[in-house]
Amino acid sequence: GENVEQHPSTLSVQEGDSAVIKCTYSDSASNYFPWYKQELGKGPQLIIDIRSNVGEKKDQRIAVTLNKTAKHFSLHITETQPEDSAVYFCAASHQGAQKLVFGQGTRLTINP
Amino acid sequence: DTAVSQTPKYLVTQMGNDKSIKCEQNLGHDTMYWYKQDSKKFLKIMFSYNNKELIINETVPNRFSPKSPDKAHLNLHINSLELGDSAVYFCASSQGGASWDEQFFGPGTRLTVL
Numbered sequence: 682g683e684n685v686e687q688h689p690s691t692l693s694v695q696e697g698d699s700a701v702i703k704c705t706y707s708d709s710a711s712n713y714f715p716w717y718k719q720e721l722g723k724g725p726q727l728i729i730d731i732r733s734n735v736g737e738k739k740d741q742r743i744a745v746t747l748n749k750t751a752k753h754f755s756l757h758i759t760e761t762q763p764e765d766s767a768v769y770f771c772a773a774s775h776q777g778a779q780k781l782v783f784g785q786g787t788r789l790t791i792n793p
Numbered sequence: 794d795t796a797v798s799q800t801p802k803y804l805v806t807q808m809g810n811d812k813s814i815k816c817e818q819n820l821g822h823d824t825m826y827w828y829k830q831d832s833k834k835f836l837k838i839m840f841s842y843n844n845k846e847l848i849i850n851e852t853v854p855n856r857f858s859p860k861s862p863d864k865a866h867l868n869l870h871i872n873s874l875e876l877g878d879s880a881v882y883f884c885a886s887s888q889g890g891a892s893w894d895e896q897f898f899g900p901g902t903r904l905t906v907l
Contacts, residue, residue: 713893715895719834722900722901723901724883724885724898724900725836725896725898726897726898727896730895732893768834774892775892776891777891778891778892779841779849779892780841780849780892781838781892781896783835783836783837785833785835786835786836788834
């Protein structure tokens with residue numbers, strides 16, 4: 682089955698700097714890669730996703746890139762703000778699968 | 794508010810007890826899920842139901858029994874609670890049953906077994 686590895690487990694950046702979180706997956710059939718953000722005391726919330734027919738997707742300050750050959754994808758947050766502090770989860774699945782497989786999570790802290 | 798809601802938010806109980814967590818969604822979604830998040834934040838699916846039918850049943854002890862009285866509700870009953878059951882349990886829902894459908898999570902239930 683699918684296995685998703687996420688790094689780093691914790692990340693601390695200065696406000697205004699960029700943050701990058703990386704994930705690798707094992708199943709070459711996977712073709713859907715969402716990112717969820719979990720704020721303190723809340724459930725995860727989808728912030729961006731990418732399908733394997735594109736290599737990059739951007740939504741304001743966040744972007745996701747996908748390298749299918751290397752089986753890895755990354756989340757990029759630019760101009761970080763205090764409200765970006767949260768735990769971020771990557772996930773992977775393939776069409777027809779009925780579940781997402783999540784990475785271990787990255788705790789991002791934005792320092793003022 | 795349209796949302797996924799769970800009750801209770803906190804649950805503290807003794808080993809060996811039986812407890813239930815309730816989940817309701819008013820989004821009109823067809824599929825509901827239960828996830829377990831351990832102390833290291835690892836998020837793992839336990840069950841999913843689509844229109845009251847069990848779709849996913851991961852390797853979960855049979856002390857855990859989900860029940861879906863209708864497609865808007867998915868409750869989780871846990872028998873003979875053990876220390877290792879301590880975790881945050883999240884309910885989620887999605888429009889369809891495909892993994893590509895956005896999942897909407899509830900606020901979580903923090904279960905502590907003493």
